[in-house]
Amino acid sequence: MMNRYETVFIATPVLSEAQMKEAVEKFKTLITGANGKIVHEENWGLKKLAYPIQKKSTGFYYLLEFEAEGEFISKLEIEYRRDERIIRFLTFKLDKYAAAYAEKKRSKQTEKAEG
Numbered sequence: 001m002m003n004r005y006e007t008v009f010i011a012t013p014v015l016s017e018a019q020m021k022e023a024v025e026k027f028k029t030l031i032t033g034a035n036g037k038i039v040h041e042e043n044w045g046l047k048k049l050a051y052p053i054q055k056k057s058t059g060f061y062y063l064l065e066f067e068a069e070g071e072f073i074s075k076l077e078i079e080y081r082r083d084e085r086i087i088r089f090l091t092f093k094l095d096k097y098a099a100a101y102a103e104k105k106r107s108k109q110t111e112k113a114e115g
Contacts, residue, residue: 002067004039004099007076007091010059013046015085020060023085027064030079036068040106053087065094065102 011023028038044061053059068076073091080089094102 001069002037003070004065004067004094005073005091006063006065006094006098006102007089008061008063009080009089010049010053010061010087011085012054012087013056013058013060015060019085020062023083024062026083027076027079030076031064031066031068031072034068034072034075036066036072038064038066040065040102056087059087 007027009027011020015023024041024043028041031038040063042063044063046058047061048058049056077089077091080086
């Protein structure tokens with residue numbers, strides 16, 4: 001059974017734009033390669049961290065909302081841990097209400113952009 005998830009990862013700020021894109025593509029490919037489906041993605045860009053991580057005070061934030069099998073998440077998180085570009089990550093399962101809320105929020109943003 002497919003579940004809906006949201007994952008946010010923070011990549012080290014020393015990456016070039018091309019390296020950041022490469023990291024994003026790697027994780028998107030992992031998801032789609034495991035029969036998952038990317039529902040939505042947002043590049044939040046370079047942001048200040050709440051506290052230094054690995055002596056870094058900023059990081060590139062990226063959000064992926066996707067559908068996947070439950071057992072895939074441990075594989076994804078192993079890959080985050082193995083990837084030296086990633087300094088933090090958080091993945092959580094969206095229940096149907098959270099998924100509906102995320103979609104509603106997106107459609108409002110789209111209306112604003114088009115309006």
